[in-house]
Amino acid sequence: MTHSSPPVRCEELTVGYHGEPVLEGVSFTVETGATLALVGRSGCGKTTLLKTLAGILDPLDGEATIHGTRVPHSPPGGELGYIPQSLGLVMHETVLTNVLHGRLSDLGAIRSLLGRFPTDAKTDARDAIERVGLGGYEQRRVKELSGGQRRRVAIARAFVQEPRVLLADEMLSELDSETAHSIVDCLATLQAETDMAAVIVEHNLTVANDISDTVLRLGTGGIEERIERTRDPVSRQRHE
Numbered sequence: 001m002t003h004s005s006p007p008v009r010c011e012e013l014t015v016g017y018h019g020e021p022v023l024e025g026v027s028f029t030v031e032t033g034a035t036l037a038l039v040g041r042s043g044c045g046k047t048t049l050l051k052t053l054a055g056i057l058d059p060l061d062g063e064a065t066i067h068g069t070r071v072p073h074s075p076p077g078g079e080l081g082y083i084p085q086s087l088g089l090v091m092h093e094t095v096l097t098n099v100l101h102g103r104l105s106d107l108g109a110i111r112s113l114l115g116r117f118p119t120d121a122k123t124d125a126r127d128a129i130e131r132v133g134l135g136g137y138e139q140r141r142v143k144e145l146s147g148g149q150r151r152r153v154a155i156a157r158a159f160v161q162e163p164r165v166l167l168a169d170e171m172l173s174e175l176d177s178e179t180a181h182s183i184v185d186c187l188a189t190l191q192a193e194t195d196m197a198a199v200i201v202e203h204n205l206t207v208a209n210d211i212s213d214t215v216l217r218l219g220t221g222g223i224e225e226r227i228e229r230t231r232d233p234v235s236r237q238r239h240e
């Protein structure tokens with residue numbers, strides 16, 4: 001790993017399942033503090049690409065790196081935050097415990113399994129829960145929440161990790177526009193504070209355009225269009 005490497009880099013990357021490509025020849029770079037949005041019709045391979053960047057799927061060909069570490073190897077702890085489309089929450093556990101799982105790599109698995117989270121981790125987790133608008137829900141079990149509330153728990157879990165790279169799969173779906181705007185504000189604040197880079201899957205093209213520096217439109221088998229955006233820093237901070 002070198003610090004001169006960009007947060008995310010793909011070079012002629014081929015992704016897919018069981019040796020069968022879904023997307024081929026994907027190349028892009030995401031610089032520090034920048035956001036890249038992946039758009040495209042259902043089934044074109046957005047999640048497959050994101051899972052490959054997250055190290056869940058092996059690349060079929062080409063190369064992808066996160067801060068210089070070649071996927072599927074994991075970059076050092078805390079570097080990568082992933083919000084899966086399926087959320088990956090522990091349904092019978094509380095909101096607070098799920099969000100604290102974002103700190104697993106700091107704490108060590110055994111300590112967290114024993115439920116012994118240090119006070120500062122709890123303070124940060126409560127703060128993240130508040131920021132996604134779920135203050136007061138800390139002790140509620142995730143299985144008792146709505147789809148949009150669950151999504152916000154997954155967002156808080158990723159935010160509390162303060163990752164250097166965030167991979168988010170349809171983070172804003174199931175949310176009303178007011179809640180979605182407040183999550184976009186949270187993301188902008190986190191990026192301003194930490195220079196985090198983000199790769200987001202977003203099916204709403206208007207939202208994708210608003211919150212990203214680059215939009216990649218994926219089509220059958222690969223990148224169909226690459227749109228470079230010039231974001232107004234004010235609208236980036238206050239997405240209204």
Ligand SMILES: Nc1ncnc2c1ncn2[C@@H]1O[C@H](COP(=O)(O)OP(=O)(O)OP(=O)(O)O)[C@@H](O)[C@H]1O
Pocket residue numbers: 017022040041042043044045046047048049085
């Ligand atoms: N585990 C799997 N094994 C084999 N093929 C898969 C698997 N998961 C997805 N696929 C296939 O890979 C292709 C891309 O799926 P993917 O989930 O990446 O699409 P997507 O762009 O994220 O779609 P959506 O917008 O509906 O979430 C689809 O044809 C899908 O059927």
Ligand SMILES: [Mg+2]
Pocket residue numbers: 046047048085169
């Ligand atoms: Mg998907």
